[in-house]
Amino acid sequence: MDDFLLRALLGGLGVALAAGPLGTFIIWRRMAYFGDTLAHSGLLGVVLGAVLHINPQLGVVLTCLLVALALVLLQRQRGLATDTLLGILAHATLSLGLVALAFLETVRVDLVGYLFGDILAINVSDLYWIWGGGLLALAALAGLWRPLLAITVHEELARVEGVAVFPVRLAFMLLIALVIAVAMKVVGILLITSLLIIPAAAARRFAHSPEGMAALASLFGSAAVGLGLWASLRWDTPAGPSVVIAATTLFALGFVVPAKSRR
């Protein structure tokens, strides 16, 4: 196997492993659009990274946190629903990123690569980022698992039972930001949400426990990465979108396969 292909596979698997369990929580907490909004702001983060001369991934994490903060502040003023606010933030930050990029004449940024991913161009330092960030996210999620599950089911009940709701929610947002920064190179900011939610959604039919669903989501995501890369080589299609289509195919197949006693 070629080196670039091996790196692509390793990078894709690293992202899929972390995205699966996080994606299940995004589904349970109905935060798909929130994740999408953070991802849209990713490009602005890349520009920020270039301006501040810091790692682009770090720039993405910072920008995601700023957008999450902006959302919390905007939610305080009543009158507009959260999905409206998210729609505004998503497209405002994406446009801001594109405009800011135009001002950076000295910096060459592979726009299509950031928007749709460039998994075949993953280098060794990207791999360190992906696996380091991905494993960190998984470990943090494991630590947060119990209180996060409790506030997902009923926030006030969890609060009475002693869960510090705000720090847990904040930590979860941080994890989403981290995984977006890590996954950007693989599927691009416009397709990241798909890698978070499609494998998790595909896992629902076959899962009987929260942990089972998280593990299955990682498994389906990994399978989608393998299948997508293979299809991309076979038919010379763009790799990131091929991975997403592979995940969607798995999701669709889930409806054909009879689920064993969905209880």
Place this chain on the structure above:
Amino acid sequence: MPRAEMAARTISEERRTLPAEPLLTVENVNLAIRGNPILRDVSFRVTAGEIVALIGPNGAGKSTLARVALGLMRADSGRIWRKPGARVGYMPQRLVVDDALPLSVRRFVTLGTPASREQVREALVEVGAAHTLDAPVQAISGGELQRVLLARALLREPELLVLDEPIQGVDVNGQYELYDLISGLRQRRGCGILMVSHELHLVMAATDHVLCLNRHVCCSGHPDHVARDPAYLELFGLDGARHLAIYHHHHNHRHDLHGAVVESAEDGAHG
């Protein structure tokens, strides 16, 4: 139901004579939401082994008061004191688990408190929902969910139980069963219970202290006492009073459409 029978159901007579240890004290609480007064100068307390019921019409602020007492909402003014370190069990009025989350009843009740399978079974047996142990929490009926919620609260071995409409969705036979269970809890476990309900005659049968709320405390006291109170009769009418006592009363205040008190000429002792 005849009064004698009702009195027999009143457990307070057999109540253990423990020194009353306060678990929760609410003093002079005021709360307005977006300029709309919800609670006005509300005070009450719950001691160990005591069942306090909050009754009142829809929009009277019952659930809000329970949430303020739990510290889930902040009052604009007033004082809330909970016994430091007291374990609190809470049964929220409404709980819907997303269908996308595969969660069995057993997992659901241990979300707040780790417990062994045996402890979970015991708690579910106690509330009469043992058969739901391995069912997905989305698949059980509303009445079963109420029992399961109570089991989750009990697993915490609470000193203070706050139950918001604990019998909603439960069929009539089950309602009596649950009230017996709740009043039994106080005796077996000695915990204090704050209960929100609008099932008047059941509340009257099982509680020690009733707080009749309509944004302010209209009247409060022992169920027998409250049932004779004009303010109670005004709020619930003869329908609510029929179970307890017939009492001809004169108003000392009225409520306008927003629930605000409109004082009439003579001011009474309550309100």
